[in-house]
Amino acid sequence: MDEVKVIEIKKSVFADNDKDADLLRKELKDSGVYLLNLMSSPGSGKTTTLIKTINLIKDKIRVAVMEADIDSDVDAVKIKEATGIPSIQLHTGGMCHLDAEMTRQGLANVDLKDADLVILENVGNLVCPAEFDTGAVRNAMILSVPEGHDKPLKYPLMFSVCDLVVVNKIDVLPYFDFDMEKCREYVHMRNPKAQIIPICAKTGEGVEKLAEWILNEVKNWKNN
Amino acid sequence: MDEVKVIEIKKSVFADNDKDADLLRKELKDSGVYLLNLMSSPGSGKTTTLIKTINLIKDKIRVAVMEADIDSDVDAVKIKEATGIPSIQLHTGGMCHLDAEMTRQGLANVDLKDADLVILENVGNLVCPAEFDTGAVRNAMILSVPEGHDKPLKYPLMFSVCDLVVVNKIDVLPYFDFDMEKCREYVHMRNPKAQIIPICAKTGEGVEKLAEWILNEVKNWKNN
Numbered sequence: 001m002d003e004v005k006v007i008e009i010k011k012s013v014f015a016d017n018d019k020d021a022d023l024l025r026k027e028l029k030d031s032g033v034y035l036l037n038l039m040s041s042p043g044s045g046k047t048t049t050l051i052k053t054i055n056l057i058k059d060k061i062r063v064a065v066m067e068a069d070i071d072s073d074v075d076a077v078k079i080k081e082a083t084g085i086p087s088i089q090l091h092t093g094g095m096c097h098l099d100a101e102m103t104r105q106g107l108a109n110v111d112l113k114d115a116d117l118v119i120l121e122n123v124g125n126l127v128c129p130a131e132f133d134t135g136a137v138r139n140a141m142i143l144s145v146p147e148g149h150d151k152p153l154k155y156p157l158m159f160s161v162c163d164l165v166v167v168n169k170i171d172v173l174p175y176f177d178f179d180m181e182k183c184r185e186y187v188h189m190r191n192p193k194a195q196i197i198p199i200c201a202k203t204g205e206g207v208e209k210l211a212e213w214i215l216n217e218v219k220n221w222k223n224n
Numbered sequence: 225m226d227e228v229k230v231i232e233i234k235k236s237v238f239a240d241n242d243k244d245a246d247l248l249r250k251e252l253k254d255s256g257v258y259l260l261n262l263m264s265s266p267g268s269g270k271t272t273t274l275i276k277t278i279n280l281i282k283d284k285i286r287v288a289v290m291e292a293d294i295d296s297d298v299d300a301v302k303i304k305e306a307t308g309i310p311s312i313q314l315h316t317g318g319m320c321h322l323d324a325e326m327t328r329q330g331l332a333n334v335d336l337k338d339a340d341l342v343i344l345e346n347v348g349n350l351v352c353p354a355e356f357d358t359g360a361v362r363n364a365m366i367l368s369v370p371e372g373h374d375k376p377l378k379y380p381l382m383f384s385v386c387d388l389v390v391v392n393k394i395d396v397l398p399y400f401d402f403d404m405e406k407c408r409e410y411v412h413m414r415n416p417k418a419q420i421i422p423i424c425a426k427t428g429e430g431v432e433k434l435a436e437w438i439l440n441e442v443k444n445w446k447n448n
Contacts, residue, residue, distance in 0.1 A: 041266045042350050042379060043371025070351065072377045094381065096320065096351035124378070126266050127294065127320035127349050146370035146393065147267025153296045154348070155266060157318065169370065172399050 004076040005088045007109050017132055021100035024135030028107075034117045034218045035103070037136035039158065042124035044144040045168045047075045048201040049210070050119060051082040056211035058085055061116040061218055066090055066106045068098050068123050075121065086111065097128035100135040117218050126151065130158040137221055140164040145178045152186035159190035164197065166210060171200040228300040229312045231333050241356055245324035248359030252331075258341045258442045259327070261360035263382065265375075266348035268368040269392045271299045273425040273434070274343060275306040280435035282309055285340040285442055290314055290330045292322050292347050299345065310335065321352035324359040341442050350375070354382040361445055364388040369402045376410035383414035388421065390434060395424040 028035050040046050047067075054063055063083075067075040068090040076089035090106045092098065098106075103120060110118055120136065122129045130139075141162045143151055146169060152159040159165065165187050167180070180198065187194050197213060199206035252259050264270050271291075278287055288310040291299040300313035314330045316322065322330075327344060334342055344360065346353045365386040367375055370393060376383040383389065389411050391404070404422065411418050421437065423430035 041348075041371075042375055043265060043368075069378055071380050074374065074377060094351075094355070096349070123351065124265075125320070125349055125351050127318075127347065128352060131318070144267075144370065146368065146396070147265075150298065151266055153298060154293055156295050172370070172396065175396050175399060 004073055004080050005109055006073050006076075006091060007088060007106055008091050008093060017099045017101070021133035021135040024100045024104055025137065028135065031112050032222065033112050033115050034221050035134070035136040036117065036119045036214070036217075037122055037134045037139045038119055038141070039122045039126070039129045039139065039162070040124060040142035041126050041144070041147055044124070044142045044147065045201045046121050046124070046142055047078055049142060049166065049168055049199065049207070050079060050121065052201050052204055052207045053211050053214065054079070054083045054085055056208060057215055058083060060215060062114055063117045063119065064110050064115045065119050065121065066110065067121045068092055068106070070094055070123065092123055096123055096125050097132050098122055098134055099132040103134040116222075117214070126155040126158045130155070130161050138163045138217060140166065142166045142168050143183070145169040145172055145176050148177075149179045149183035149186065152183075152190050156190055159187055159194070162191065162194060164195045164213060167196060167198040168201055170198045170205065171203055228297055228304055229333055230297050230300075230315060231312060231330055232315045232317060241323045241325070245357035245359040248324045248328055249361065252359065255336050256446065257336050257339050258445050259358070259360040260341065260343045260438070261346055261358045261363045262343055262366070263346045263350070263353045263363065263386070264348060264366035265350050265368070265371055268348070268366045268371065269425045270345050270348070270366055271302055273366060273390065273392060273423065273431070274303060274345060276425050276428055276431045277435050277438065278303070278307045278309055280432060281439055282307060284439060286338055287341045287343065288334045288339045289343050289345065290334065291345045292316055292330070294318060294347065316347060320347055320349050321356050322346055322358055323356040327358040340446075341438070350379040350382045354379070354385050362387045362441060364390065366390045366392050367407070369393040369396055369400050372401075373403050373407035373410065376407075376414050380414055383411055383418070386415065386418060388419045388437060391420060391422040392425055394422045394429065395427055
């Protein structure tokens with residue numbers, strides 16, 4: 001099994017996270033690094049989605065991943081083994097989210113000179129991570145079919161702050177009462193501009209659309 | 225649609241939640257009310273599980289439900305319509321958990337003279353709710369098959385504080401890489417005494433075991 005670097009993240013001392021996040025975004029812009037913040041519930045398939053997506057884009061742009069978790073380093077190891085790209089594990093020490101300063105602590109362990117895109121896999125949680133700007137250019141989230149199409153009604157802030165909602169595990173649509181049209185309606189109720197990309201990370205279905213979205217994002221951001 | 229009472233919960237002012245939780249537990253014991261704290265990820269099937277279980281026990285003991293949610297009152301309405309028992313909605317105002325004082329605010333709106341058991345459906349989240357003692361006699365959680373058997377590795381505290389782990393959605397076991405034996409192993413790594421009950425809330429499979437667990441719990445607690 002590959003070894004990955006495990007970083008123990010300390011609690012932030014910054015009082016104004018929004019200001020700190022703006023500063024981090026500017027620093028990353030100066031370094032030419034696009035930061036994507038990926039959020040979801042536990043078990044929605046973030047890591048599998050990342051692996052499939054990274055394997056589609058890693059020959060076009062340089063990617064690194066930071067895996068945030070309360071405990072364990074299984075995700076960072078999986079990413080490294082399956083994609084070969086740099087992957088580090090952030091331990092949040094029980095904390096339920098990452099803010100900008102905690103993200104900066106993680107980024108200090110990434111070789112930013114060798115990265116066009118850093119993907120932050122946030123703690124699996126639909127509540128707290130939505131409240132803290134990490135300094136990312138965009139927030140994206142994964143909603144998996146078994147969780148149900150009503151989640152935008154119950155976790156409004158998460159769906160409001162995300163520019164992209166990936167609907168994962170569409171292979172099991174026949175076995176769940178998941179209404180994709182209602183899902184679209186509820187997502188757009190929270191954020192009318194949110195893009196929705198249905199995929200199945202396990203089979204790879206739809207993942208090329210997600211890869212395309214990411215490549216376009218990074219390209220447009222670099223040119224602006 | 226039935227109307228349900230919606231309570232806007234205020235942030236706690238108590239400094240020592242553990243002490244407050246012990247006090248609430250004592251108050252409830254004096255009132256003869258057993259409080260069960262039910263936790264899980266978003267979309268694991270808490271509400272459907274509650275409906276099926278309550279319909280099996282409501283003729284034997286008097287049950288009331290408090291549904292905690294960031295927003296919306298869909299769960300409390302569903303419970304009331306499907307079971308006929310008293311059900312209120314607690315709005316946490318964006319907060320990711322309930323503590324003892326917040327639970328007490330909710331209980332003030334339940335007719336405790338007419339209840340043997342109050343079930344608190346906590347906010348869908350595997351991180352924060354585990355950190356706060358609500359004053360419940362027991363903590364239970366639902367882990368659904370699509371979330372994966374590795375969750376006890378990633379959310380250690382949640383599995384440590386739960387006396388019962390209900391494994392829901394076993395009807396879709398053939399479509400997911402979920403290893404029930406590994407699940408048992410990982411759950412017991414966190415809490416060797418935890419009971420595990422596999423169910424399918426949708427079809428009702430196994431729910432009678434959950435009902436039996438609850439009835440025994442309430443009976444033993446009343447007799448002690």
